[in-house]
Amino acid sequence: MSEERTADVIVVGAGPAGSAAALVAARAGRDVVLVERGPFPGSKNMYGGVVYGRVLDDLVPNWTEQMPVQRWVTRRSTMVIDGDRALTIDYRSGAWGRPPYNGCTTYRPDFDAWLADRAVDAGARLVTSTTATGLVTEGEQIVGVDTDRPNGRLRAPVVIACDGVNSFLAKEAGLYHHDDPAHFTLGAKETIALPPATIEERFGVTGTDGVDIEILGCTEGIPGGGFVYTNHGSVAIGVVLGLNGLASAKIRPEELIARLKQHPAIAPLVAGGELQEYSAHLIPEGGYRTMPELSTSGMLVAGDAACMTLAAGLWLEGVNFAIGSGALAGEVAVGAHARKDFSAASFARYRAMLEGSFVLADHKRFQGGPEFVLSDRVQRRYPGLLCDLADGVFTVTNPRPKPGLRRVLSRAAKTNGVTLRDLARDGVRGLRVFG
Numbered sequence: 001m002s003e004e005r006t007a008d009v010i011v012v013g014a015g016p017a018g019s020a021a022a023l024v025a026a027r028a029g030r031d032v033v034l035v036e037r038g039p040f041p042g043s044k045n046m047y048g049g050v051v052y053g054r055v056l057d058d059l060v061p062n063w064t065e066q067m068p069v070q071r072w073v074t075r076r077s078t079m080v081i082d083g084d085r086a087l088t089i090d091y092r093s094g095a096w097g098r099p100p101y102n103g104c105t106t107y108r109p110d111f112d113a114w115l116a117d118r119a120v121d122a123g124a125r126l127v128t129s130t131t132a133t134g135l136v137t138e139g140e141q142i143v144g145v146d147t148d149r150p151n152g153r154l155r156a157p158v159v160i161a162c163d164g165v166n167s168f169l170a171k172e173a174g175l176y177h178h179d180d181p182a183h184f185t186l187g188a189k190e191t192i193a194l195p196p197a198t199i200e201e202r203f204g205v206t207g208t209d210g211v212d213i214e215i216l217g218c219t220e221g222i223p224g225g226g227f228v229y230t231n232h233g234s235v236a237i238g239v240v241l242g243l244n245g246l247a248s249a250k251i252r253p254e255e256l257i258a259r260l261k262q263h264p265a266i267a268p269l270v271a272g273g274e275l276q277e278y279s280a281h282l283i284p285e286g287g288y289r290t291m292p293e294l295s296t297s298g299m300l301v302a303g304d305a306a307c308m309t310l311a312a313g314l315w316l317e318g319v320n321f322a323i324g325s326g327a328l329a330g331e332v333a334v335g336a337h338a339r340k341d342f343s344a345a346s347f348a349r350y351r352a353m354l355e356g357s358f359v360l361a362d363h364k365r366f367q368g369g370p371e372f373v374l375s376d377r378v379q380r381r382y383p384g385l386l387c388d389l390a391d392g393v394f395t396v397t398n399p400r401p402k403p404g405l406r407r408v409l410s411r412a413a414k415t416n417g418v419t420l421r422d423l424a425r426d427g428v429r430g431l432r433v434f435g
């Protein structure tokens with residue numbers, strides 16, 4: 001790379017956010033450089049496993065025919081674990097296995113490389129094995145990035161920071177005000193190889209159908225949860241753990257995964273599988289309340305770099321928010337070039353556009369979700385309470401008569417140290433948070 005190379009737009013990070021931004025800006029005819037530190041897009045990236053791809057409908061028409069899909073998710077379960085017990089709500093939809101689909105499992109190295117290729121097809125220049133090491137500024141204006149290549153300074157009137165969780169570019173620009181570890185979780189995952197036919201038999205699916213199981217009560221009191229996802233020839237199993245809880249606990253993530261794999265509800269699903277890979281990554285779990293400022297003179301921030309993962313118990317979605325925000329950042333960059341205005345005021349429309357889209361609408365609506373789901377009662381008491389409730393309802397007490405539901409509930413509440421008032425309060429709070 002020669003010194004002081006220029007472009008119209010520099011995108012840092014070829015994850016889903018960066019590739020979407022680069023695709024939109026390049027498609028509009030802008031000269032885009034997409035800088036990725038890994039040897040190829042996705043090489044450094046991990047996640048649980050499900051991409052909700054409808055956000056691609058406009059961006060990549062016919063994406064369902066091109067994307068490297070492992071399985072289309074047609075079963076979604078929420079499992080609550082307590083000791084050796086498990087209570088599961090299981091939803092299955094045939095419609096999710098047909099276009100337009102709902103979500104699919106896909107490997108990140110495959111998916112990220114595929115999406116980056118779409119940006120390259122549109123004309124973006126992808127530069128791999130290159131790390132952006134800092135911002136180039138002129139006064140208050142950001143005008144480029146330095147990279148770790150010799151003479152690797154890149155200049156452009158727009159820099160889009162898509163460098164993932166803990167974005168050091170956004171921090172360097174002074175946009176971050178919340179980097180308390182309480183707002184981050186660590187996700188750790190094992191990928192376990194199993195024959196596709198075994199996966200289909202064990203998870204009760206056929207063909208290209210797949211399963212997503214979210215689990216509460218498997219983290220030994222550390223705020224968080226677990227997951228199991230099916231790929232074509234492997235199963236992903238992992239835990240998500242609050243950093244503060246993890247730091248004070250005496251257990252490591254891999255031990256929690258080992259225990260989860262031994263649970264009677266999970267063990268038969270992964271038995272005999274061969275460990276393919278272990279990986280871990282941070283998640284910006286704080287959501288809307290902890291987002292940085294989203295733009296400044298010459299720079300926009302998208303995806304995890306802007307804390308746009310929605311991790312609120314019922315959902316663990318980040319790729320779709322990354323793509324949605326990246327695409328809008330690309331659009332704003334194009335508009336700024338048309339107006340030749342790269343000021344903070346010009347870029348302020350980015351936030352308004354995000355507010356008008358699902359990206360900030362969802363984050364705003366469910367902003368209380370992370371705090372509620374990670375609260376002490378939900379994490380430590382309700383798994384036991386729910387399993388006791390199921391036990392009380394389904395255990396046949398003959399020759400004694402069945403207890404009524406009210407008695408089962410008050411006994412389950414008492415055993416787990418929850419008052420009926422707490423229950424009512426949390427019910428109302430849950431409705432407020434998710435309503």
Ligand SMILES: Cc1cc2nc3c(=O)[nH]c(=O)nc-3n(C[C@H](O)[C@H](O)[C@H](O)COP(=O)(O)OP(=O)(O)OC[C@H]3O[C@@H](n4cnc5c(N)ncnc54)[C@H](O)[C@@H]3O)c2cc1C
Nearest residue numbers: 013015016017037047048049050132164187303304318319
């Ligand atoms: C355990 C776990 C489970 C998850 N499960 C799901 C799920 O099932 N579904 C879902 O939708 N989301 C899930 N997520 C969230 C999802 O992974 C993220 O929200 C998503 O990857 C964000 O995309 P992004 O492009 O913003 O950032 P990233 O995917 O992190 O991409 C950032 C890119 O920037 C590059 N980069 C970073 N710094 C630099 C630099 N200085 N110079 C050059 N390149 C740089 C990185 O190499 C990387 O390619 C999960 C996350 C974790 C950790």
